Amino acid sequence: MRFFSYLSSFINNWRDYPAEENTILGKRYTVQQMIGEGSYGLLYKCMDQQSGDVVAVKQSRPSKGDYARQLLDREAAVLRSLQHPRIPAYRDFFTNNRDRYLVMSYMNGDTLEDLIFEQNMKYEEDDCIEITQQLLKLVRYLHEQGYVHLDLRIPNVLFKDGRINLIDFGLARRIGEPPPLQVPVRKQFKRDSSASSVQFKDSKESEDLRDIGHFMLFMLYSTYEPDNNRGTAVERSWQEELHLSTGLQNMIKRLLQLSEPYSSSLEFMHELQSLAKTRSHPSDKKGSL
Template sequence: MEVIRWIIKKLWQTLMDKTFSPIHILANRYKVEKVLGEGSYGIVYLCWDLNTSGKCVVKQMRKSKRKENETMYKQETAVLSILNHPSIPKLMETFTYQNNMFFAMEFIDGENLEDLLFTKKKQYQEKEALLFFKELLEIVQHIHKKGVAHGDIRIPNVIMNNERLFLIDFGLSQNLHKKNVQDDFYDLGDFLLFILYSTYDAPSKKNQPWTKELNLQTNTTCILKKLLQIEEPYQNVNDILQDVNHAISDHIN
Protein backbone atom coordinates (compact mmCIF):
# COMPACT_ATOMS: atom_id res chain seq x y z
CA MET A 1 0.00 0.00 0.00
CA GLU A 2 2.82 2.43 0.89
CA VAL A 3 4.54 1.72 -2.44
CA ILE A 4 1.31 2.45 -4.34
CA ARG A 5 0.87 5.73 -2.46
CA TRP A 6 4.46 6.69 -3.25
CA ILE A 7 3.95 5.94 -6.97
CA ILE A 8 0.72 7.95 -7.05
CA LYS A 9 2.43 10.84 -5.28
CA LYS A 10 5.33 10.81 -7.76
CA LEU A 11 2.96 10.65 -10.74
CA TRP A 12 0.96 13.57 -9.36
CA GLN A 13 4.15 15.59 -8.81
CA THR A 14 5.31 14.85 -12.36
CA LEU A 15 2.00 16.05 -13.75
CA MET A 16 1.93 19.16 -11.58
CA ASP A 17 5.59 20.15 -11.82
CA LYS A 18 6.11 20.68 -15.50
CA THR A 19 9.75 21.10 -16.49
CA PHE A 20 10.25 23.29 -19.52
CA SER A 21 12.64 21.98 -22.17
CA PRO A 22 15.43 23.90 -23.96
CA ILE A 23 14.34 26.49 -26.55
CA HIS A 24 11.00 27.01 -24.75
CA ILE A 25 10.36 30.72 -24.15
CA LEU A 26 8.94 31.65 -20.75
CA ALA A 27 6.66 34.69 -20.56
CA ASN A 28 7.76 35.86 -24.03
CA ARG A 29 11.16 36.80 -22.60
CA TYR A 30 13.27 33.97 -21.19
CA LYS A 31 14.51 31.32 -23.62
CA VAL A 32 15.44 28.14 -21.74
CA GLU A 33 18.96 26.90 -22.45
CA LYS A 34 19.15 24.10 -19.87
CA VAL A 35 18.06 22.96 -16.42
CA LEU A 36 20.73 23.87 -13.86
CA GLY A 37 19.20 21.96 -10.98
CA GLU A 38 16.07 20.53 -9.40
CA GLY A 39 15.15 20.45 -5.72
CA SER A 40 12.10 20.01 -3.53
CA TYR A 41 11.59 23.80 -3.64
CA GLY A 42 11.86 24.42 -7.36
CA ILE A 43 13.48 24.00 -10.76
CA VAL A 44 16.34 26.27 -11.81
CA TYR A 45 17.00 27.15 -15.46
CA LEU A 46 19.79 28.87 -17.30
CA CYS A 47 17.98 31.19 -19.72
CA TRP A 48 18.69 33.73 -22.43
CA ASP A 49 17.00 37.05 -21.74
CA LEU A 50 15.55 38.17 -25.07
CA ASN A 51 15.16 41.74 -23.77
CA THR A 52 18.81 42.24 -22.85
CA SER A 53 20.51 39.56 -24.98
CA GLY A 54 22.25 38.18 -21.91
CA LYS A 55 22.16 35.08 -19.73
CA CYS A 56 20.12 34.91 -16.54
CA VAL A 57 18.85 32.35 -14.03
CA VAL A 58 15.13 31.64 -13.73
CA LYS A 59 13.67 29.75 -10.78
CA GLN A 60 10.31 27.98 -11.04
CA MET A 61 8.36 27.03 -7.93
CA ARG A 62 6.99 23.50 -7.78
CA LYS A 63 3.22 23.67 -8.16
CA SER A 64 2.82 20.38 -6.28
CA LYS A 65 4.04 22.13 -3.12
CA ARG A 66 2.57 25.53 -3.82
CA LYS A 67 1.21 26.23 -0.33
CA GLU A 68 4.51 25.60 1.45
CA ASN A 69 6.66 26.98 -1.37
CA GLU A 70 4.72 30.24 -1.66
CA THR A 71 6.10 31.39 1.69
CA MET A 72 9.67 30.50 0.66
CA TYR A 73 9.14 32.18 -2.71
CA LYS A 74 8.02 35.43 -1.09
CA GLN A 75 10.86 35.28 1.42
CA GLU A 76 13.61 34.62 -1.13
CA THR A 77 12.44 37.27 -3.58
CA ALA A 78 11.97 39.82 -0.79
CA VAL A 79 15.49 39.11 0.48
CA LEU A 80 17.10 39.38 -2.97
CA SER A 81 15.30 42.65 -3.58
CA ILE A 82 16.98 44.32 -0.57
CA LEU A 83 20.47 42.82 -0.89
CA ASN A 84 22.36 45.21 -3.09
CA HIS A 85 25.85 43.72 -3.17
CA PRO A 86 28.20 43.03 -6.11
CA SER A 87 28.82 39.47 -4.90
CA ILE A 88 25.13 38.52 -4.59
CA PRO A 89 22.90 37.85 -7.64
CA LYS A 90 20.43 40.66 -8.29
CA LEU A 91 16.70 39.98 -8.54
CA MET A 92 15.39 40.98 -11.98
CA GLU A 93 11.67 40.32 -11.69
CA THR A 94 8.95 37.97 -10.44
CA PHE A 95 6.34 36.63 -12.85
CA THR A 96 3.81 33.88 -13.48
CA TYR A 97 3.63 31.70 -16.57
CA GLN A 98 1.16 28.88 -17.26
CA ASN A 99 -0.01 29.17 -13.65
CA ASN A 100 3.54 28.65 -12.33
CA MET A 101 5.41 31.13 -10.12
CA PHE A 102 8.86 32.23 -11.34
CA PHE A 103 11.52 34.75 -10.62
CA ALA A 104 14.50 35.80 -12.71
CA MET A 105 17.86 36.85 -11.34
CA GLU A 106 21.33 37.76 -12.47
CA PHE A 107 23.47 34.93 -13.82
CA ILE A 108 26.79 34.55 -11.99
CA ASP A 109 29.34 33.06 -14.36
CA GLY A 110 32.13 31.05 -12.79
CA GLU A 111 33.04 27.77 -11.14
CA ASN A 112 31.34 26.19 -8.17
CA LEU A 113 33.69 25.95 -5.17
CA GLU A 114 32.62 22.35 -4.49
CA ASP A 115 33.79 21.37 -7.99
CA LEU A 116 37.02 23.31 -7.58
CA LEU A 117 37.85 21.51 -4.32
CA PHE A 118 36.75 17.97 -5.12
CA THR A 119 37.07 17.70 -8.91
CA LYS A 120 39.90 20.10 -9.74
CA LYS A 121 41.66 19.56 -6.39
CA LYS A 122 42.10 23.28 -5.73
CA GLN A 123 44.22 23.87 -2.62
CA TYR A 124 44.23 26.73 -0.15
CA GLN A 125 47.18 27.25 2.18
CA GLU A 126 46.22 28.65 5.59
CA LYS A 127 46.89 32.32 4.79
CA GLU A 128 45.15 32.00 1.41
CA ALA A 129 42.19 30.26 3.08
CA LEU A 130 41.89 33.08 5.64
CA LEU A 131 41.96 35.77 2.93
CA PHE A 132 39.32 33.87 0.99
CA PHE A 133 37.23 33.40 4.15
CA LYS A 134 37.49 37.12 4.94
CA GLU A 135 35.91 37.91 1.57
CA LEU A 136 32.99 35.61 2.38
CA LEU A 137 32.64 37.17 5.85
CA GLU A 138 32.31 40.63 4.33
CA ILE A 139 29.38 39.39 2.23
CA VAL A 140 27.75 37.80 5.29
CA GLN A 141 28.32 41.04 7.21
CA HIS A 142 26.32 42.90 4.54
CA ILE A 143 23.52 40.30 4.68
CA HIS A 144 23.27 40.46 8.48
CA LYS A 145 23.22 44.27 8.43
CA LYS A 146 20.16 43.98 6.19
CA GLY A 147 18.46 41.84 8.85
CA VAL A 148 18.82 38.57 6.94
CA ALA A 149 20.36 35.18 7.77
CA HIS A 150 21.46 33.19 4.71
CA GLY A 151 20.66 29.81 6.25
CA ASP A 152 22.66 27.68 3.80
CA ILE A 153 26.30 28.83 3.67
CA ARG A 154 28.01 25.85 2.04
CA ILE A 155 30.71 25.32 -0.58
CA PRO A 156 28.15 24.46 -3.34
CA ASN A 157 26.64 27.93 -2.82
CA VAL A 158 29.88 29.77 -3.51
CA ILE A 159 30.90 30.63 -7.08
CA MET A 160 34.40 31.70 -8.08
CA ASN A 161 35.06 34.00 -11.03
CA ASN A 162 38.62 35.25 -11.59
CA GLU A 163 39.42 34.81 -7.88
CA ARG A 164 36.29 36.76 -6.95
CA LEU A 165 33.78 35.13 -4.65
CA PHE A 166 29.97 35.14 -5.06
CA LEU A 167 27.39 33.82 -2.58
CA ILE A 168 24.24 32.37 -4.14
CA ASP A 169 21.02 30.48 -3.26
CA PHE A 170 18.94 32.36 -0.71
CA GLY A 171 16.14 29.78 -0.75
CA LEU A 172 16.51 29.08 3.00
CA SER A 173 17.11 32.69 4.07
CA GLN A 174 15.15 34.08 7.02
CA ASN A 175 14.75 37.24 9.02
CA LEU A 176 17.74 37.58 11.35
CA HIS A 177 17.42 36.44 14.96
CA LYS A 178 19.80 35.03 17.57
CA LYS A 179 19.47 31.35 16.65
CA ASN A 180 19.98 31.67 12.92
CA VAL A 181 22.91 34.06 13.45
CA GLN A 182 24.63 31.16 15.22
CA ASP A 183 23.51 28.77 12.47
CA ASP A 184 25.21 31.00 9.89
CA PHE A 185 28.34 31.17 12.05
CA TYR A 186 28.43 27.37 12.44
CA ASP A 187 28.11 27.03 8.66
CA LEU A 188 30.99 29.48 8.29
CA GLY A 189 33.09 27.27 10.58
CA ASP A 190 32.32 24.23 8.44
CA PHE A 191 33.14 26.24 5.34
CA LEU A 192 36.53 27.34 6.69
CA LEU A 193 37.36 23.76 7.68
CA PHE A 194 36.55 22.52 4.16
CA ILE A 195 38.99 24.90 2.50
CA LEU A 196 41.68 24.32 5.14
CA TYR A 197 41.40 20.56 4.57
CA SER A 198 42.11 21.11 0.84
CA THR A 199 45.87 20.79 1.57
CA TYR A 200 45.53 17.90 4.02
CA ASP A 201 47.18 14.62 3.04
CA ALA A 202 46.12 11.92 5.48
CA PRO A 203 49.24 10.02 6.65
CA SER A 204 47.10 7.20 8.07
CA LYS A 205 43.55 5.94 8.19
CA LYS A 206 43.13 6.96 11.82
CA ASN A 207 40.03 9.05 12.37
CA GLN A 208 41.28 12.01 14.36
CA PRO A 209 39.72 15.41 15.18
CA TRP A 210 40.62 18.37 12.98
CA THR A 211 42.57 19.93 15.86
CA LYS A 212 45.13 17.10 15.48
CA GLU A 213 44.93 16.56 11.74
CA LEU A 214 45.43 20.21 10.76
CA ASN A 215 48.59 22.06 11.73
CA LEU A 216 47.08 25.53 12.22
CA GLN A 217 48.28 28.65 13.96
CA THR A 218 46.69 29.35 17.35
CA ASN A 219 44.51 32.25 16.13
CA THR A 220 42.99 30.18 13.31
CA THR A 221 42.21 27.34 15.71
CA CYS A 222 40.50 29.78 18.11
CA ILE A 223 38.38 31.21 15.28
CA LEU A 224 37.20 27.73 14.30
CA LYS A 225 36.42 26.74 17.90
CA LYS A 226 34.26 29.83 18.38
CA LEU A 227 32.46 29.39 15.06
CA LEU A 228 31.78 25.72 15.78
CA GLN A 229 30.66 26.58 19.33
CA ILE A 230 33.37 24.48 20.96
CA GLU A 231 34.28 27.64 22.85
CA GLU A 232 32.17 30.71 23.69
CA PRO A 233 30.61 31.56 20.29
CA TYR A 234 30.85 34.81 18.39
CA GLN A 235 27.95 37.25 18.67
CA ASN A 236 28.51 39.28 15.52
CA VAL A 237 30.45 39.26 12.24
CA ASN A 238 32.60 42.25 13.23
CA ASP A 239 34.28 40.21 15.97
CA ILE A 240 34.98 37.36 13.56
CA LEU A 241 36.48 39.75 11.02
CA GLN A 242 38.69 41.30 13.70
CA ASP A 243 40.07 37.88 14.68
CA VAL A 244 40.54 36.86 11.03
CA ASN A 245 42.51 40.06 10.37
CA HIS A 246 44.75 39.26 13.35
CA ALA A 247 45.28 35.73 12.06
CA ILE A 248 46.19 37.05 8.60
CA SER A 249 48.60 39.56 10.18
CA ASP A 250 50.35 36.72 12.01
CA HIS A 251 51.13 35.12 8.65
CA ILE A 252 52.52 38.39 7.30
CA ASN A 253 54.72 39.17 10.33
Protein backbone atom coordinates (compact mmCIF):
# COMPACT_ATOMS: atom_id res chain seq x y z
CA MET A 1 0.00 0.00 0.00
CA ARG A 2 2.85 2.35 0.81
CA PHE A 3 4.24 1.89 -2.70
CA PHE A 4 0.90 2.71 -4.34
CA SER A 5 0.50 5.78 -2.11
CA TYR A 6 3.96 6.97 -3.13
CA LEU A 7 3.23 6.26 -6.80
CA SER A 8 -0.05 8.19 -6.62
CA SER A 9 1.70 11.17 -5.01
CA PHE A 10 4.45 11.10 -7.64
CA ILE A 11 1.97 11.02 -10.52
CA ASN A 12 -0.06 13.89 -9.07
CA ASN A 13 3.06 16.03 -8.55
CA TRP A 14 4.11 15.33 -12.12
CA ARG A 15 0.68 16.25 -13.49
CA ASP A 16 0.64 19.46 -11.42
CA TYR A 17 4.10 20.60 -12.46
CA PRO A 18 3.68 24.34 -13.14
CA ALA A 19 4.21 25.93 -16.53
CA GLU A 20 7.73 27.27 -16.96
CA GLU A 21 8.67 30.88 -17.64
CA ASN A 22 7.98 31.99 -21.26
CA THR A 23 5.47 29.20 -21.80
CA ILE A 24 2.58 30.50 -23.91
CA LEU A 25 -0.87 29.61 -22.61
CA GLY A 26 -3.89 29.73 -24.86
CA LYS A 27 -1.70 30.88 -27.76
CA ARG A 28 -1.74 34.34 -26.18
CA TYR A 29 -0.53 34.57 -22.57
CA THR A 30 3.20 34.36 -21.88
CA VAL A 31 4.07 33.07 -18.42
CA GLN A 32 6.34 35.44 -16.48
CA GLN A 33 6.24 33.60 -13.18
CA MET A 34 4.11 31.41 -10.96
CA ILE A 35 2.67 33.57 -8.18
CA GLY A 36 0.33 31.27 -6.29
CA GLU A 37 -0.60 27.68 -5.65
CA GLY A 38 -3.75 26.39 -3.97
CA SER A 39 -5.45 23.08 -3.41
CA TYR A 40 -7.36 23.31 -6.70
CA GLY A 41 -5.50 25.85 -8.81
CA LEU A 42 -2.17 27.22 -10.03
CA LEU A 43 -1.81 30.99 -10.55
CA TYR A 44 0.53 32.67 -13.03
CA LYS A 45 1.54 36.23 -13.79
CA CYS A 46 1.42 36.51 -17.58
CA MET A 47 1.81 39.00 -20.40
CA ASP A 48 -1.13 39.28 -22.78
CA GLN A 49 0.48 39.31 -26.22
CA GLN A 50 -2.54 40.98 -27.80
CA SER A 51 -3.09 43.86 -25.38
CA GLY A 52 0.34 44.12 -23.78
CA ASP A 53 -1.29 44.01 -20.34
CA VAL A 54 -0.01 42.03 -17.40
CA VAL A 55 -2.73 39.58 -16.34
CA ALA A 56 -3.26 36.77 -13.85
CA VAL A 57 -4.05 33.34 -15.28
CA LYS A 58 -5.45 30.66 -12.99
CA GLN A 59 -5.23 27.02 -14.09
CA SER A 60 -7.40 24.26 -12.65
CA ARG A 61 -5.08 21.83 -10.87
CA PRO A 62 -4.83 18.80 -13.22
CA SER A 63 -4.61 16.18 -10.47
CA LYS A 64 -7.96 17.32 -9.02
CA GLY A 65 -9.79 16.55 -12.26
CA ASP A 66 -13.42 17.53 -12.78
CA TYR A 67 -13.75 18.93 -9.28
CA ALA A 68 -11.07 21.59 -9.82
CA ARG A 69 -12.56 22.41 -13.22
CA GLN A 70 -16.00 22.91 -11.67
CA LEU A 71 -14.59 25.23 -9.03
CA LEU A 72 -12.83 27.32 -11.68
CA ASP A 73 -16.04 27.45 -13.73
CA ARG A 74 -17.85 28.82 -10.67
CA GLU A 75 -15.11 31.39 -9.99
CA ALA A 76 -15.29 32.59 -13.59
CA ALA A 77 -19.08 32.97 -13.31
CA VAL A 78 -18.70 35.02 -10.13
CA LEU A 79 -16.10 37.38 -11.61
CA ARG A 80 -18.18 37.84 -14.78
CA SER A 81 -20.99 39.27 -12.67
CA LEU A 82 -18.78 41.65 -10.66
CA GLN A 83 -17.49 45.02 -11.78
CA HIS A 84 -15.40 46.79 -9.16
CA PRO A 85 -11.99 48.45 -9.54
CA ARG A 86 -10.73 46.77 -6.35
CA ILE A 87 -11.76 43.26 -7.42
CA PRO A 88 -10.07 41.30 -10.26
CA ALA A 89 -11.88 41.81 -13.56
CA TYR A 90 -12.82 38.84 -15.71
CA ARG A 91 -10.82 38.90 -18.96
CA ASP A 92 -10.94 35.51 -20.66
CA PHE A 93 -11.54 31.79 -20.22
CA PHE A 94 -10.09 28.96 -22.30
CA THR A 95 -9.32 25.25 -22.20
CA ASN A 96 -6.29 23.18 -23.17
CA ASN A 97 -7.00 19.48 -23.38
CA ARG A 98 -8.99 18.95 -20.15
CA ASP A 99 -7.48 21.84 -18.19
CA ARG A 100 -9.31 25.14 -17.77
CA TYR A 101 -7.77 28.60 -17.49
CA LEU A 102 -9.32 31.78 -16.08
CA VAL A 103 -7.75 35.10 -17.09
CA MET A 104 -8.18 38.07 -14.74
CA SER A 105 -6.74 41.53 -14.32
CA TYR A 106 -3.52 41.36 -12.33
CA MET A 107 -3.53 42.86 -8.84
CA ASN A 108 -0.55 43.08 -6.53
CA GLY A 109 0.22 44.66 -3.20
CA ASP A 110 1.32 43.91 0.35
CA THR A 111 -0.54 41.64 2.71
CA LEU A 112 -1.15 42.57 6.33
CA GLU A 113 1.47 39.99 7.24
CA ASP A 114 4.02 41.73 4.96
CA LEU A 115 3.26 45.11 6.48
CA ILE A 116 3.48 43.96 10.10
CA PHE A 117 6.42 41.55 10.01
CA GLU A 118 8.53 43.01 7.19
CA GLN A 119 7.74 46.73 7.39
CA ASN A 120 7.11 46.84 11.16
CA MET A 121 3.73 48.54 10.82
CA LYS A 122 1.67 49.00 13.97
CA TYR A 123 -2.11 49.35 13.92
CA GLU A 124 -3.94 51.15 16.70
CA GLU A 125 -7.70 51.04 17.11
CA ASP A 126 -8.36 54.02 14.83
CA ASP A 127 -6.20 52.45 12.10
CA CYS A 128 -8.05 49.16 12.48
CA ILE A 129 -11.44 50.85 12.17
CA GLU A 130 -10.43 52.83 9.06
CA ILE A 131 -8.98 49.78 7.29
CA THR A 132 -11.94 47.60 8.27
CA GLN A 133 -14.27 50.21 6.76
CA GLN A 134 -12.38 49.90 3.47
CA LEU A 135 -12.58 46.13 3.51
CA LEU A 136 -16.23 46.16 4.50
CA LYS A 137 -17.14 48.36 1.52
CA LEU A 138 -15.81 45.64 -0.79
CA VAL A 139 -17.56 42.90 1.16
CA ARG A 140 -20.81 44.89 1.14
CA TYR A 141 -20.57 45.27 -2.63
CA LEU A 142 -20.13 41.52 -2.94
CA HIS A 143 -23.10 40.79 -0.66
CA GLU A 144 -25.27 43.24 -2.57
CA GLN A 145 -24.54 41.26 -5.72
CA GLY A 146 -25.76 38.12 -3.96
CA TYR A 147 -22.40 36.49 -3.19
CA VAL A 148 -20.24 35.69 -0.18
CA HIS A 149 -16.44 35.47 -0.46
CA LEU A 150 -15.86 32.79 2.21
CA ASP A 151 -12.07 33.16 2.13
CA LEU A 152 -11.26 36.56 3.63
CA ARG A 153 -7.84 35.46 4.83
CA ILE A 154 -4.72 37.61 5.16
CA PRO A 155 -3.24 36.58 1.73
CA ASN A 156 -6.42 37.62 -0.10
CA VAL A 157 -6.50 41.24 1.11
CA LEU A 158 -3.84 43.33 -0.63
CA PHE A 159 -2.75 46.86 0.36
CA LYS A 160 -1.74 49.08 -2.56
CA ASP A 161 -1.19 52.86 -2.43
CA GLY A 162 -3.31 53.20 0.68
CA ARG A 163 -6.21 51.23 -0.76
CA ILE A 164 -7.36 47.63 -0.42
CA ASN A 165 -7.80 45.07 -3.18
CA LEU A 166 -9.76 41.86 -2.61
CA ILE A 167 -8.64 38.78 -4.58
CA ASP A 168 -9.15 34.99 -4.89
CA PHE A 169 -12.81 34.19 -5.38
CA GLY A 170 -12.19 30.45 -5.68
CA LEU A 171 -14.49 29.62 -2.76
CA ALA A 172 -17.09 32.34 -3.39
CA ARG A 173 -20.68 31.21 -3.74
CA ARG A 174 -24.14 32.67 -4.05
CA ILE A 175 -25.74 33.44 -0.70
CA GLY A 176 -27.66 30.34 0.35
CA GLU A 177 -26.02 28.07 -2.23
CA PRO A 178 -25.30 24.60 -0.80
CA PRO A 179 -21.61 23.80 -0.26
CA PRO A 180 -19.96 21.50 -2.80
CA LEU A 181 -19.10 17.94 -1.88
CA GLN A 182 -15.62 16.56 -1.49
CA VAL A 183 -14.08 14.57 -4.31
CA PRO A 184 -14.51 10.90 -3.30
CA VAL A 185 -11.38 9.36 -1.80
CA ARG A 186 -9.59 6.79 -3.93
CA LYS A 187 -9.78 3.94 -1.43
CA GLN A 188 -7.09 1.86 -3.09
CA PHE A 189 -4.58 4.44 -1.89
CA LYS A 190 -6.06 5.21 1.56
CA ARG A 191 -6.80 2.54 4.07
CA ASP A 192 -9.86 2.78 6.36
CA SER A 193 -11.07 5.95 4.65
CA SER A 194 -14.61 6.93 3.80
CA ALA A 195 -15.99 9.58 1.47
CA SER A 196 -17.39 12.58 3.31
CA SER A 197 -18.10 16.24 2.80
CA VAL A 198 -15.35 18.79 3.28
CA GLN A 199 -16.14 21.25 6.06
CA PHE A 200 -17.02 24.08 3.73
CA LYS A 201 -18.47 27.23 5.26
CA ASP A 202 -22.15 27.93 4.91
CA SER A 203 -23.02 30.51 2.25
CA LYS A 204 -23.96 33.18 4.79
CA GLU A 205 -22.89 36.78 5.33
CA SER A 206 -22.01 35.84 8.91
CA GLU A 207 -19.12 33.69 7.65
CA ASP A 208 -17.51 36.69 5.94
CA LEU A 209 -18.10 38.76 9.07
CA ARG A 210 -16.37 36.13 11.21
CA ASP A 211 -13.35 36.32 8.89
CA ILE A 212 -13.35 40.11 9.23
CA GLY A 213 -13.27 39.70 13.02
CA HIS A 214 -10.16 37.52 12.79
CA PHE A 215 -8.64 40.00 10.33
CA MET A 216 -9.17 42.84 12.82
CA LEU A 217 -7.59 40.86 15.66
CA PHE A 218 -4.53 40.07 13.53
CA MET A 219 -4.15 43.78 12.87
CA LEU A 220 -4.60 44.81 16.50
CA TYR A 221 -2.06 42.25 17.73
CA SER A 222 0.61 44.25 15.88
CA THR A 223 0.77 46.51 18.96
CA TYR A 224 0.73 43.70 21.51
CA GLU A 225 3.66 43.59 23.92
CA PRO A 226 3.85 40.36 25.95
CA ASP A 227 4.36 40.67 29.68
CA ASN A 228 7.70 38.98 30.28
CA ASN A 229 7.04 38.94 34.01
CA ARG A 230 3.92 36.83 33.59
CA GLY A 231 4.26 33.06 33.47
CA THR A 232 3.50 31.33 30.18
CA ALA A 233 1.69 28.37 31.72
CA VAL A 234 -1.75 30.02 31.53
CA GLU A 235 -2.95 30.95 28.10
CA ARG A 236 -4.87 34.22 28.00
CA SER A 237 -7.69 35.22 25.68
CA TRP A 238 -7.47 38.11 23.24
CA GLN A 239 -9.82 40.07 25.51
CA GLU A 240 -7.20 39.82 28.27
CA GLU A 241 -4.15 40.44 26.10
CA LEU A 242 -5.49 43.38 24.07
CA HIS A 243 -6.59 46.45 26.01
CA LEU A 244 -9.37 47.49 23.67
CA SER A 245 -12.11 50.04 24.10
CA THR A 246 -15.46 48.64 25.12
CA GLY A 247 -17.05 49.48 21.78
CA LEU A 248 -14.44 47.74 19.65
CA GLN A 249 -14.21 44.71 21.92
CA ASN A 250 -17.98 44.20 21.83
CA MET A 251 -17.95 44.59 18.05
CA ILE A 252 -15.31 41.90 17.57
CA LYS A 253 -17.16 39.56 19.95
CA ARG A 254 -20.26 39.92 17.78
CA LEU A 255 -18.25 39.29 14.61
CA LEU A 256 -16.76 36.13 16.11
CA GLN A 257 -20.23 35.12 17.32
CA LEU A 258 -19.13 35.12 20.96
CA SER A 259 -22.16 37.28 21.67
CA GLU A 260 -25.26 38.11 19.61
CA PRO A 261 -24.05 38.04 15.97
CA TYR A 262 -24.82 40.69 13.42
CA SER A 263 -27.87 39.97 11.29
CA SER A 264 -26.11 41.23 8.16
CA SER A 265 -23.04 43.05 6.90
CA LEU A 266 -25.24 46.14 6.55
CA GLU A 267 -25.95 46.13 10.29
CA PHE A 268 -22.23 45.78 10.97
CA MET A 269 -21.45 48.64 8.58
CA HIS A 270 -23.87 50.97 10.39
CA GLU A 271 -22.36 50.10 13.77
CA LEU A 272 -18.81 50.48 12.48
CA GLN A 273 -19.63 53.91 11.02
CA SER A 274 -21.20 54.92 14.32
CA LEU A 275 -18.14 53.78 16.26
CA ALA A 276 -15.84 55.71 13.92
CA LYS A 277 -17.85 58.91 14.54
CA THR A 278 -17.71 58.57 18.31
CA ARG A 279 -14.00 57.75 18.59
CA SER A 280 -13.28 61.24 19.96
CA HIS A 281 -15.52 60.68 22.99
CA PRO A 282 -13.36 60.23 26.11
CA SER A 283 -15.37 57.26 27.38
CA ASP A 284 -14.56 55.25 24.27
CA LYS A 285 -10.80 55.68 24.24
CA LYS A 286 -8.46 52.71 24.23
CA GLY A 287 -8.19 51.11 27.63
CA SER A 288 -11.58 52.31 28.84
CA LEU A 289 -13.12 49.05 29.94
